[in-house]
Amino acid sequence: MTTTVFIPRDTTALSMGADDVVQALKFQSKAITDDITIVRNGSRGLFYLEPLVEVMTPKGRVAYGPVQVEDVESLLAQGLLDGNSDHPLYLGFTEEIPFLAKQQRLTFIRAGIIDPTNIDEYIDHSGFSGLTNAFAMLDQDNDNGRQAIVDEIKTSGLRGRGGAAFPAGIKWQTVLDAKAKAPEQQKYIVCNADEGDSGTFSDRLLMEADPFCLIEGMIIAGLAVGASQGYIYLRSEYPQAKNILEQAITIAYQQHYLGKDIQQSGQTFDLEVRIGAGAYICGEETSLLESLEGKRGLVRAKPPLPAIEGLFGQPTIVNNVISLASVPIIMEKGAQYYQDFGVGRSRGTLPFQLAGNIKQGGLVELAFGTSLADLVNDFGAGSYSGKPIKAIQVGGPLGAYLPEHQWPTELDYEAFAKMEAVLGHGGIVVFDDSVDMTAQARFAMEFCVAESCGKCTPCRIGSVRGVEVIDKMTKTHQERSEKSTEQLAELNTLLVDLCDTMTDGSLCAMGGMTPIPVRSILNHFSDDFVATTDKFNVKETN
């Protein structure tokens, strides 16, 4: 009987040596049997266990990890291929690993289970059921059908998962109602796959583990608003995602899920991957559109909204990867099913990403409403270094650093907004007590200097001045002159003032949100400005 072994081919598994493990297993298993099939699945998101090797047994998939090349020999000797439990890397049934078992997987339901480019497996795992339901809605009459799909998305309560959390259904309605202009009369679906925030990797994982899910979501969006062309704008830092997406798109064309007359429905949808070129700002929707048009990624002033005048001046849906990938399950199980997850106005699930100095890093998909403390302690098992955790940055480089007393806050958009923080794309970066908070505040400004598109002054110049003021504050502290307390107070006011100007005067979220991490450090870690320089002074006097 053939033994099936699963070893992921997502970026993280590969970065931890998955390819070498595959080679070693192929070579060394020959002594035992010729009859093994190695499936390169996507990752389940249990990154702390990568490379995770799974073996199919009659009772289910048994996992071992993290497996290195040197473990392969002993694993095989101790019955890896039979799912034997004698090895120290044995983890039991994959589905029962607590990190995975406690999750509520909707969008990532297939991640790590199937071979990402095997369309038959996708269909076996209820892939394209949402699309079939969408076709059924369109069958009676196109106009009412489109409205019915948009209504379904509205009812589900889905909000953009890219960070701004704008209701997806309302965006779709605007595009549906907008009239495309002659001569092209083309509407567009643009997938924002420029996931540039540090600490976030759910878009990448979805595209590498279940690309057909994104493709299906985009086709449904196309049907809903009458757009027959889609683009996935993917960042150049994700070459593996590009390879897998392009393979999946080719297969979808061959199997008539893309192109003309999809599955004999009379509907058309074309899809193409476009690669960005290393500009963080191109994750901002208007800047992304400029880039797709072949220009510098300068932010556009809104209005006009991209939903009305977007790509090439036509009505365009710009949605994030996870927003679009959430569409198939909503269309498959119904809006009410999705809506039943979550709290308040944050409905459904969010894939949280545990990253940085954390023992068990990875992807945790849960309904809104759980707390940061639970995520970091229960799922993450504390810091990687074993030292106490000092700060947690949520929502990427433009998100706040949260001190311990804020960790019990419910993870929902409104609760975070109330404490001047953002949930953003659900990225969670943990720092232990060795972190220098002054340096992190400076880095927030420095990052804005490097990545500002330059169109508006508060962002372009404000960030440069921000770095200067923080440097001056550090220097003043170190000098410790009699006047330093007074000077520091002045500089502090100056920095707060600068933050206000950037928040109120910037054209887009880049300049508008850069003050968020800086302010959070000033508010909650102000002692650190003193502490770091004190340490410095002690060293000098000694």
Added chain:
Amino acid sequence: MTIDEIKKKTQQIVANKKSLPGALLPILHDIQHEFGHIPEQALSIIGQSLNQTEAEIFGVISFYAHFRMQQTGRHVIEICRGEACQSMGSKSLEQAAQSQLDIKYNQISKDNNFTLEPVYCLGNCACAPSVKVAETVYGRMDSEKFARLTDKLSTYKINVGEIV
């Protein structure tokens, strides 16, 4: 490669892609993939065929961190500077890498083997710190692993002819 060869190859790439809507980025990617950088001679060819000035093309190239007009070392090593990597000690990794290769960011090592570049997030944040060489990302990087990696990258297989 001679200037004529560069021009010919560029013309081919431009001809293949220019009918795409918003063709400039795909064209620049293909050219950089072909030559390792965007040669100066390419600018006028692209400009003419897309009906844009050379200055406009240069403006686009210089806006994006990924595009470059200078040659690089044989391997481009990108070190991630994102917050997740910082929390796992990427700053000391950056220093170790720079002193080991004896270069700063965006410079070429003396043996022409390496160019070092900063990158803001490789999406491997759960196994930080990370570096990337060509299409491969390496996780949980430290200065010792980095030294082994560069050692491996600067070792070449030499095909010795069969003994007659």
